[in-house]
Structures are given as structure tokens and as C-alpha cells.
Amino acid sequence: DGGITQSPKYLFRKEGQNVTLSCEQNLNHDAMYWYRQDPGQGLRLIYYSQIVNDFQKGDIAEGYSVSREKKESFPLTVTSAQKNPTAFYLCASSLQGQITEAFFGQGTRLTVV
């Protein structure tokens, strides 16, 4: 089955720690995205990548980092510099350069304890 897999589903982090959220897709999509979802604020773009070894900042990139070493994988690291990291994180992918739908993973809920 093709799709996007995010792991873990739930993640707890102590203040001051970095954590990495995994996102893997087997849809052969070139473009991948990370969104943050907070109640009443919709989905906000953190980072996106249109091709391997290249990525761009989205609207709220501060305190986050990404890598794109493989087409299938786009991990997101939430660093200790992110002041309010508790949120629902969503990874998505789409075909590059086409008007087409973005496919989303099931999300990772990160809680700082």
C-alpha cells in the first residue's frame, strides 16, 4: 500500500531536549512538507522540500530543522530553541510541479512535559 507514515504517533519531550519526528513516503513524490497544527489556527508550513538535498523554510521555521537525504524520507527535528513545541505535526507529500493533491500522514502529537 502506498502512503505516508509518520512515527511515533505520540511523543513526549522534556524541556531543553531535541526530538526528531519521522516521515516516510512510498508514493515516489518529489515534494514533501511539514505542517504544524494548533487549535483554531489551521495548518502552518514549517519546512518544505521539492527535491533531494534541498529544502526551504516555511512560515514558522524558527526552532526547527530538517534534512532530505533520501527521496522517501523527510525527518523534522524540534530543537530546544522552539519555545512552544507542543502541537500536532503533519507531514505531507505531493508530485512536484503539478496541480495535484497533497497526501498527509496520520500526524505526530508532541507534548512537552
Next chain:
Amino acid sequence: QQQVKQSPQSLIVQKGGISIINCAYENTAFDYFPWYQQFPGKGPALLIAIRPDVSEKKEGRFTISFNKSAKQFSLHIMDSQPGDSATYFCAGSGSARQLTFGSGTQLTVLP
């Protein structure tokens, strides 16, 4: 800066009624307007989408109405069912193919 404004924030409809969610966009470069449906604890899934060269698109009980001059579009859910209870997001996308989302509408359909 919010480029897609969505209303209402929440909506309660009786079973069999019509649910209407409205969105307005600012970026005239947008050329693709999807609606996503999200159930609690899940990722959003594409429901229906429209391009600005048409004024309406219908898929089953779901219809998008698009007004290019007013820079507005809306989702109509006919014969709303309890299973339609979810959060709905409108979005716009331009040449960069990044989706800019509205703030979401939590729809509750009462049995």
C-alpha cells in the same frame, strides 16, 4: 499574515440540512483551491478541489462554488450526515505548489 480567511469557526447542522463553509483569499496568484476533511487524531484528506476557470464543481453531496472577482469560494454539503462531522479546511495554492490553509471549521451534524 493570513492569506486565506475561513468562516465560521464552528458549525452545527441538523441531519439532512445544508452545511456551508466560506473562504476568502488574498493572493491572486492562487490557481488551485482544495478542501480537506480531517477527523480527530487523523491527517487531513482531500475532499474536493477547484480551479478558477470554473465557477462550480460538484462531487456527490459536496459542491464548491467559486467567485473569482470576489476572491471567495465556499463548500456546500447537501443532506449533511453525522458521518460528515469533522474539521474542514480550505486552502489555496500557487505556482510554488505550497498549500496555504484557512483556520478550519469544526462541523457537527446532529442525528
